[in-house]
Amino acid sequence: ATAVDSGDSDTDDRQGLGYFERFRVSHDIIRDPTRYFDLSTLDPTDEARFDPTGGGDPVRSIGQFEHTQLKKQAVDEQVETEKATPTHLAKSAHVERKGAIWLRFEPFILHVMCRSLSAASALMAAARPSLKNVGLTSFKHGCGRYVVAIWGDEGLDMPLTPPDDSTIGFFAGREAWLAELVNERHKRNWAKIERFVTEVRKMPNVVDNVNGWSQIPTPSNDMPPVPATTAAPKRFDVVGDVAILNNMPSGDAKEREAVGKAIMARNKALKVCVARASALSGTERAPGESLITIAGAKRSPLITTHQEYGIKCVVDLENSFFSPRMGPERLRICQQVARGEKILVLFCGVGMDCLQIAGRTEAESVIAVELNPLAAECARRGQRMLERNKAVKTLGAAERLQIIEGDVMDVLPTLERESFDRIVAPRPKEGALDGDLGSGDGGAAFLEQLLPLLKPVGSELHWYDFAADHELPTCDRTRETLERGCDKCGLCMEVIHVAQVGSIAKRQFRVCMDVRLVGRK
Numbered sequence: 001a002t003a004v005d006s007g008d009s010d011t012d013d014r015q016g017l018g019y020f021e022r023f024r025v026s027h028d029i030i031r032d033p034t035r036y037f038d039l040s041t042l043d044p045t046d047e048a049r050f051d052p053t054g055g056g057d058p059v060r061s062i063g064q065f066e067h068t069q070l071k072k073q074a075v076d077e078q079v080e081t082e083k084a085t086p087t088h089l090a091k092s093a094h095v096e097r098k099g100a101i102w103l104r105f106e107p108f109i110l111h112v113m114c115r116s117l118s119a120a121s122a123l124m125a126a127a128r129p130s131l132k133n134v135g136l137t138s139f140k141h142g143c144g145r146y147v148v149a150i151w152g153d154e155g156l157d158m159p160l161t162p163p164d165d166s167t168i169g170f171f172a173g174r175e176a177w178l179a180e181l182v183n184e185r186h187k188r189n190w191a192k193i194e195r196f197v198t199e200v201r202k203m204p205n206v207v208d209n210v211n212g213w214s215q216i217p218t219p220s221n222d223m224p225p226v227p228a229t230t231a232a233p234k235r236f237d238v239v240g241d242v243a244i245l246n247n248m249p250s251g252d253a254k255e256r257e258a259v260g261k262a263i264m265a266r267n268k269a270l271k272v273c274v275a276r277a278s279a280l281s282g283t284e285r286a287p288g289e290s291l292i293t294i295a296g297a298k299r300s301p302l303i304t305t306h307q308e309y310g311i312k313c314v315v316d317l318e319n320s321f322f323s324p325r326m327g328p329e330r331l332r333i334c335q336q337v338a339r340g341e342k343i344l345v346l347f348c349g350v351g352m353d354c355l356q357i358a359g360r361t362e363a364e365s366v367i368a369v370e371l372n373p374l375a376a377e378c379a380r381r382g383q384r385m386l387e388r389n390k391a392v393k394t395l396g397a398a399e400r401l402q403i404i405e406g407d408v409m410d411v412l413p414t415l416e417r418e419s420f421d422r423i424v425a426p427r428p429k430e431g432a433l434d435g436d437l438g439s440g441d442g443g444a445a446f447l448e449q450l451l452p453l454l455k456p457v458g459s460e461l462h463w464y465d466f467a468a469d470h471e472l473p474t475c476d477r478t479r480e481t482l483e484r485g486c487d488k489c490g491l492c493m494e495v496i497h498v499a500q501v502g503s504i505a506k507r508q509f510r511v512c513m514d515v516r517l518v519g520r521k
Contacts, residue, residue: 102160111150112150117146122203124136124148237324242302274317303315308330344450345368412450443465479495491520497513
């Protein structure tokens with residue numbers, strides 16, 4: 001916290017200020033206007049009196065005026081060198097100093113960190129009668145992080161000389177008027193500060209019970225109390241305004257509701273807390289009726305709007321699969337997309353992958369395929385939201401996106417061969433068929449259909465698979481599946497990246513292998 005004191009008395013009258021006990025600014029040393037700003041010292045033609053600090057307190061500048069001093073030193077060295085040269089021609093003794101001289105009078109600026117909303121409100125009420133620009137700039141509810149910003153309005157910022165020659169003054173002959181203007185603003189500024197200090201001294205001692213200063217956050221009194229017996233889980237997913245627990249909390253309905261309310265108390269944006277009663281199953285990986293609302297409003301259907309890096313999508317939590325933990329991976333894919341690429345996104349779900357690519361990149365076209373009709377409808381609603389999203393900086397994002405509802409195995413044969421620069425295939429887990437102990441083909445059937453759609457040279461495939469911890473980081477089984485698929489299609493490939501992008505179970509992970517095609521065999 002920062003304190004402002006008038007400095008009129010020698011006694012320490014800071015008791016009861018609560019928020020201002022650590023620092024104190026005494027301004028009586030610069031209250032003399034002639035000492036604060038002496039315009040005559042800014043005359044660059046007067047070598048004896050020239051002082052770029054404006055006659056202020058003798059405090060060493062930190063980079064603010066060193067460029068002027070270095071330039072003057074360089075000019076002096078150049079003149080001495082020319083005088084020592086035998087072929088030196090007589091020149092004018094007048095040396096121009098380039099670079100404009102600016103007059104800047106900074107207004108009063110104060111930032112105070114308060115420990116509660118009541119303290120911040122009392123401080124703002126004390127500041128508003130004299131300083132109008134007062135507001136709560138940032139806060140972290142529940143952790144005692146409320147920052148009040150207070151600005152004065154008495155400031156000046158104008159040039160005194162042109163940039164090409166600092167010896168020419170705009171206000172030559174009017175120095176007294178300019179000094180009077182600055183000092184008048186200076187006096188008005190201090191008058192407002194005096195009023196603010198007076199109001200702060202009148203603040204009651206009980207507004208904020210602070211004895212000294214602690215760097216350790218303390219819980220705010222404004223937060224609703226949480227029962228001591230409530231053990232809120234540390235990890236949960238947040239989709240829109242819904243908190244999702246992967247496991248049902250123990251206890252009866254009231255105890256589970258207390259857990260849900262404790263989670264929602266951490267984040268005021270959360271309106272619903274649900275828990276999974278059983279694991280995901282099926283190719284669509286939709287939770288279905290396994291999602292149980294334990295706290296908050298009852299929604300049917302359970303639909304929310306989720307935002308990720310400025311892009312919004314609609315999520316039907318009961319009838320579609322969506323993982324917010326894949327957000328960084330979606331951003332990584334977007335960062336690899338080049339201008340003019342044609343992109344195909346398979347198993348797009350609610351469409352966040354294709355929406356991110358269409359809204360954040362300059363791809364020529366994006367085609368997304370999804371089997372689940374409810375998820376495909378969510379993707380189409382997200383496409384309509386993309387049209388009016390101000391966070392989207394690329395033109396025609398919604399027009400460049402095409403969403404196809406249908407089975408991937410039926411849609412792929414209808415698309416043009418060797419036409420795509422990039423294919424994203426976040427295929428769903430097929431239960432016991434996938435993984436290191438799975439009995440399936442690891443998605444080989446999909447590969448044989450999608451590889452012919454890629455351009456044979458330079459195109460890339462982002463292939464998602466499921467691996468155990470002992471297979472990381474090389475994921476040889478996934479590599480062998482891709483190599484066999486390329487062999488059947490007569491293509492050559494190289495692996496450019498392998499990433500662990502999520503956890504699906506204990507010691508089981510979702511991985512992404514980026515492959516580039518380098519030609520035909």
